[in-house]
Amino acid sequence: MSAHEKSVVIVGGGPGGYEAALPAAHLGAKVTVVEREGLGGAAVLTDCVPSKALIATADFMDRFSAAERIGVHFEDAPSDQGVTAHLSEINTRIMNLAAAQSQDIRDKLVTAGVEVIKGAGHIVGPGVVEVATGVPSVESGEEPAPSSQERAGATRELTADVILIATGARPRVLDSAIPDGERILTWQQIYALPDLPEHLIVIGSGVTGAELAHAYLGLGCRVTLVSSRERVLPGEDQDAATVLEEVFRSRGMEVLNRSRAGGVVRDGDSVVVSLEDGREVRGSHALLAVGSIPNTQDMGLEEAGVTLSDSGHIVVDRVSRTSVPGIYASGDCTGVLPLASVAAMQGRIAIAHALGDAVAPLNLGRVSSNIFTDPEIATVGVSQADVDSGKVDARSVMLPLTGNPRAKMQNTKHGFVKIFARNGSDTILGGVVVAPRASELIFPLTLAVANRLNVDQFASTFTVYPSMSGSIAEAARQLHTTLGG
Ligand SMILES: Cc1cc2nc3c(=O)[nH]c(=O)nc-3n(C[C@H](O)[C@H](O)[C@H](O)COP(=O)(O)OP(=O)(O)OC[C@H]3O[C@@H](n4cnc5c(N)ncnc54)[C@H](O)[C@@H]3O)c2cc1C
Numbered sequence: 421m422s423a424h425e426k427s428v429v430i431v432g433g434g435p436g437g438y439e440a441a442l443p444a445a446h447l448g449a450k451v452t453v454v455e456r457e458g459l460g461g462a463a464v465l466t467d468c469v470p471s472k473a474l475i476a477t478a479d480f481m482d483r484f485s486a487a488e489r490i491g492v493h494f495e496d497a498p499s500d501q502g503v504t505a506h507l508s509e510i511n512t513r514i515m516n517l518a519a520a521q522s523q524d525i526r527d528k529l530v531t532a533g534v535e536v537i538k539g540a541g542h543i544v545g546p547g548v549v550e551v552a553t554g555v556p557s558v559e560s561g562e563e564p565a566p567s568s569q570e571r572a573g574a575t576r577e578l579t580a581d582v583i584l585i586a587t588g589a590r591p592r593v594l595d596s597a598i599p600d601g602e603r604i605l606t607w608q609q610i611y612a613l614p615d616l617p618e619h620l621i622v623i624g625s626g627v628t629g630a631e632l633a634h635a636y637l638g639l640g641c642r643v644t645l646v647s648s649r650e651r652v653l654p655g656e657d658q659d660a661a662t663v664l665e666e667v668f669r670s671r672g673m674e675v676l677n678r679s680r681a682g683g684v685v686r687d688g689d690s691v692v693v694s695l696e697d698g699r700e701v702r703g704s705h706a707l708l709a710v711g712s713i714p715n716t717q718d719m720g721l722e723e724a725g726v727t728l729s730d731s732g733h734i735v736v737d738r739v740s741r742t743s744v745p746g747i748y749a750s751g752d753c754t755g756v757l758p759l760a761s762v763a764a765m766q767g768r769i770a771i772a773h774a775l776g777d778a779v780a781p782l783n784l785g786r787v788s789s790n791i792f793t794d795p796e797i798a799t800v801g802v803s804q805a806d807v808d809s810g811k812v813d814a815r816s817v818m819l820p821l822t823g824n825p826r827a828k829m830q831n832t833k834h835g836f837v838k839i840f841a842r843n844g845s846d847t848i849l850g851g852v853v854v855a856p857r858a859s860e861l862i863f864p865l866t867l868a869v870a871n872r873l874n875v876d877q878f879a880s881t882f883t884v885y886p887s888m889s890g891s892i893a894e895a896a897r898q899l900h901t902t903l904g905g
């Protein structure tokens with residue numbers, strides 16, 4: 421059967437789903453996307469896009485206070501420059517931006533000939549998806565409400581040669597800290613806040629917690645970060661995490677290390693976070709950032725024979741196949757690496773494999789990612805932990821940015837570049853950039869990793885003077901092996 425004769429049903433319209441629908445339609449398949457909330461998924465509507473827009477606003481505000489450090493003053497302005505965040509205005513802008521992006525995605529899919537059905541998908545068996553079209557939605561405005569025929573209980577059965585599950589994940593909450601949407605919040609509820617919290621307690625110092633703690637601090641909020649581990653960002657490069665924690669503290673954030681939250685309760689207009697060691701932290705709001713749960717329950721997956729891991733994630737191989745032929749899965753519901761870029765790549769790989777197009781299995785060694793704090797932390801390829809544990813035979817050079825002329829001009833005080841090169845071949849295997857706009861600076865290293873460039877090829881490439889990328893080339897130069905060295 422050629423791709424033209426195949427039908428594809430995708431359950432979930434986030435990056436793991438919609439990014440797969442486009443190549444599937446391009447290859448000529450009949451494609452249907454089933455989405456219960458809104459196209460773009462949590463990535464666009466509540467997680468990635470809104471948080472990055474909030475951080476962009478906070479970074480913008482931060483530039484006003486940074487201005488006086490390079491001799492720029494606002495005449496007659498108070499010492500804090502009088503810059504104030506109007507949170508409801510900021511939130512409205514962010515939600516409009518997310519809704520517009522969701523609409524753009526919908527338009528793109530419809531133009532490509534993809535059918536979009538609003539509803540919740542349930543796997544009846546290989547090749548059959550039942551859609552409950554009368555599902556209530558928490559998201560509004562992006563798609564037409566179900567028609568009178570699509571009232572609660574209405575269903576539609578779809579048959580498909582290929583099913584792709586891309587149902588994402590949702591915030592994990594603690595039994596002892598139930599979000600109320602007012603003062604005890606998940607990261608998906610913060611955009612309904614009318615005013616800036618007086619004192620926000622962020623629980624969890626993974627990427628989500630660190631980014632949102634940074635955002636609210638930048639907006640002018642008092643922030644306490646409750647970190648259960650030795651240091652913030654436990655899963656990241658420890659040199660980078662140390663820099664960020666120092667910056668957080670120097671800007672007035674209270675970071676509580678080795679502090680595990682046991683629960684959160686409301687007390688009038690306050691919240692009280694009790695730590696497992698008996699201490700209490702009182703604030704005006706608490707934000708739970710303690711990880712995610714995959715959306716894989718009660719949708720017929722196990723009954724259809726799809727293997728789930730103990731954590732509830734769908735087990736997939738490197739071409740996104742599940743344990744059932746014809747059923748593929750992509751994105752956060754697989755737990756492979758919860759990034760929008762990886763979700764999209766897994767979805768595209770699934771389609772290429774299912775429809776007989778050329779396919780290269782997923783290679784996590786080439787994934788670049790970024791933590792949108794100030795400084796940003798961008799990484800690609802192997803990590804320091806891989807090298808330290810002996811998993812990878814490599815050496816590294818770490819170069820602080822304090823010596824970089826562009827950094828001095830821009831008053832950049834914190835950050836470094838680090839490159840890992842394989843011993844013997846000198847191939848660049850990975851890197852870390854801690855700098856403003858590290859998300860942009862990581863690209864040359866990503867290109868080097870993807871194309872197996874060695875340190876000499878990298879170092880002999882021209883960089884602009886003065887530029888931050890000059891430090892990346894300099895780090896590569898320092899990794900040059902001298903004759904006999
Ligand atoms: C706060 C935060 C910030 C982030 N920032 C970034 C970032 O900057 N860069 C980055 O790369 N990643 C970021 N991520 C990670 C990124 O958001 C996820 O990796 C990405 O959303 C995964 O895409 P997905 O398609 O798997 O799932 P989602 O985006 O969660 O989409 C899944 C969709 O499936 C729908 N669905 C679920 N069940 C059903 C069903 N039964 N029937 C129909 N539809 C269903 C849901 O409604 C949802 O719309 C961030 C995550 C968080 C929490």
Ligand SMILES: NC(=O)c1ccc[n+]([C@@H]2O[C@H](COP(=O)([O-])OP(=O)(O)OC[C@H]3O[C@@H](n4cnc5c(N)ncnc54)[C@H](O)[C@@H]3O)[C@@H](O)[C@H]2O)c1
Binds near residue numbers: 624680682710758
């Ligand atoms: N910029 C980005 O690309 C971006 C942004 C956000 C999330 N993400 C993706 O999502 C993934 C998950 O990140 P995350 O931060 O949402 O989850 P996470 O699971 O990585 O971090 C949650 C943290 O909360 C801590 N924790 C759990 N229970 C706690 C408690 N009771 N008290 C205090 N701390 C507690 C955990 O130890 C952990 O460090 C990331 O690894 C990344 O792949 C990416």
